[in-house]
Amino acid sequence: MTPDATPTDASLDRRVAVESIGPGSVGSSMRRGITRVLRLGLAAAVVLLLVGGILLYARGGPGATPRGFGSGLAPALAQGSPSGFLYLGALVLLATPLVRVALSSILFARGRDWAFTVITVVVLAILLLTVVVGSRL
Amino acid sequence: MDPLVVWGSTTPTLVAVVLLLAIAFLAGSVGSLLGLGGGTFIVPALVLLFGFDIHLAVAASLVSVVANSSGAAASYVEDGTTDLRIGMFLETGAAAGGLAGALVAVTILAARSELIVAAFVPIVVLGAVLMLRKRLRDAGEPERPDRLARRLRLEGSYYDARAHRTVEYRAYRTGVGLGLSGLAGFASGLLGIGGGVFTVPALNAFMNVPIRVATSTSMLMLGLTASAGAIIYLLAGDVVLPLAATVVLGMLVGSFVGTRLKPITPPPKLKLAFAAVLFGAAALMALRAAGVLS
Numbered sequence: 001m002t003p004d005a006t007p008t009d010a011s012l013d014r015r016v017a018v019e020s021i022g023p024g025s026v027g028s029s030m031r032r033g034i035t036r037v038l039r040l041g042l043a044a045a046v047v048l049l050l051v052g053g054i055l056l057y058a059r060g061g062p063g064a065t066p067r068g069f070g071s072g073l074a075p076a077l078a079q080g081s082p083s084g085f086l087y088l089g090a091l092v093l094l095a096t097p098l099v100r101v102a103l104s105s106i107l108f109a110r111g112r113d114w115a116f117t118v119i120t121v122v123v124l125a126i127l128l129l130t131v132v133v134g135s136r137l
Numbered sequence: 138m139d140p141l142v143v144w145g146s147t148t149p150t151l152v153a154v155v156l157l158l159a160i161a162f163l164a165g166s167v168g169s170l171l172g173l174g175g176g177t178f179i180v181p182a183l184v185l186l187f188g189f190d191i192h193l194a195v196a197a198s199l200v201s202v203v204a205n206s207s208g209a210a211a212s213y214v215e216d217g218t219t220d221l222r223i224g225m226f227l228e229t230g231a232a233a234g235g236l237a238g239a240l241v242a243v244t245i246l247a248a249r250s251e252l253i254v255a256a257f258v259p260i261v262v263l264g265a266v267l268m269l270r271k272r273l274r275d276a277g278e279p280e281r282p283d284r285l286a287r288r289l290r291l292e293g294s295y296y297d298a299r300a301h302r303t304v305e306y307r308a309y310r311t312g313v314g315l316g317l318s319g320l321a322g323f324a325s326g327l328l329g330i331g332g333g334v335f336t337v338p339a340l341n342a343f344m345n346v347p348i349r350v351a352t353s354t355s356m357l358m359l360g361l362t363a364s365a366g367a368i369i370y371l372l373a374g375d376v377v378l379p380l381a382a383t384v385v386l387g388m389l390v391g392s393f394v395g396t397r398l399k400p401i402t403p404p405p406k407l408k409l410a411f412a413a414v415l416f417g418a419a420a421l422m423a424l425r426a427a428g429v430l431s
Contacts, residue, residue, distance in 0.1 A: 038360075049386065053383075090376060093385070097203065098361075100361075116222065116289070123228045130235075130365045130368050
């Protein structure tokens with residue numbers, strides 16, 4: 001193991017890395033925002049999936065399963081259906097990258113980086129199209 | 138035993154859950170170390186070891202790849218090795234490809250599982266071959282970055298913790314990179330592998346982005362790519378939720394290990410390992426497609 005693997009050095013490297021972002025890169029506020037969105041989305045999804053998993057074992061069956069884009073989700077959750085929690089956990093998980101892109105376009109627009117505002121809006125549009133197409137299958 | 142019965146409508150055995158968690162953990166660690174995402178390993182494991190139909194394996198894998206990506210990318214974005222500009226530029230192609238690949242899988246190929254198993258092999262081998270390309274001609278970059286790369290300022294720097302220096306880089310061949318990202322998205326939606334199999338070679342071997350930045354950027358991108366595909370499968374009702382949840386949890390823990398290993402792994406080993414694990418995964422699926430493994 002190299003000496004630079006110690007925690008103290010790693011945190012120093014991390015600080016240097018954030019400061020060394022030169023022109024052409026994005027600012028540290030976007031890095032912080034994206035990191036936060038990813039961690040929050042992940043944490044919420046994992047809690048929901050764990051609750052669903054524990055309920056699945058406790059009840060011995062999946063219960064009412066929501067279909068499509070959240071239809072039947074509220075009743076399933078109200079009944080404490082294991083599949084309801086698993087489904088919502090999956091939705092939160094899959095929505096996280098979408099929220100991350102939305103946040104990026106807001107921050108690019110705020111930084112007046114129009115090219116990248118357009119690029120991230122295009123990505124967002126493709127994802128929304130995916131949701132629309134998927135719910136019509 | 139019918140896997141749908143095991144995972145779908147009755148409680149799976151504890152042994153099956155522990156085995157799957159362990160495999161997902163390994164897949165998640167190797168996947169986040171190499172920027173591949175764990176799907177490349179989880180799909181063959183679910184098909185070959187657990188006997189799932191490839192559609193269900195792909196659907197569960199895509200959901201877990203999103204977790205793998207979010208977990209790893211949070212660290213990689215924070216430590217400054219993810220190039221957000223290059224990544225988001227390439228995501229336009231990857232997201233469109235992800236939508237197209239998943240649509241083809243759930244409509245045209247809905248009843249043709251054997252075709253998807255067979256497609257896995259050449260696609261993954263192609264990724265490994267593309268990755269090795271740079272090693273053959275590592276003689277630097279004589280060309281200038283193209284107009285689009287200059288216009289979008291696709292360049293950056295990162296701090297190499299092993300070498301204790303800041304490494305600067307510029308992106309070349311944005312057209313090839315965008316095309317390969319589209320292919321990555323398509324392969325991801327079709328095969329449930331997340332797309333790292335093409336985004337890492339696109340970034341590193343073609344666009345000349347350092348391997349460490351390429352793998353980190355790929356980890357961010359493939360969450361979005363996999364999500365585009367996974368939404369289609371989830372809404373189509375193809376995601377076996379308890380199965381997906383198990384894989385998600387194993388892979389997520391794996392991603393924490395993979396991100397810790399990456400800063401201390403020498404770059405040449407990253408590249409060789411990338412090609413080697415792809416050949417391995419492809420070989421297993423080839424045996425299945427040829428009927429040797431059932």
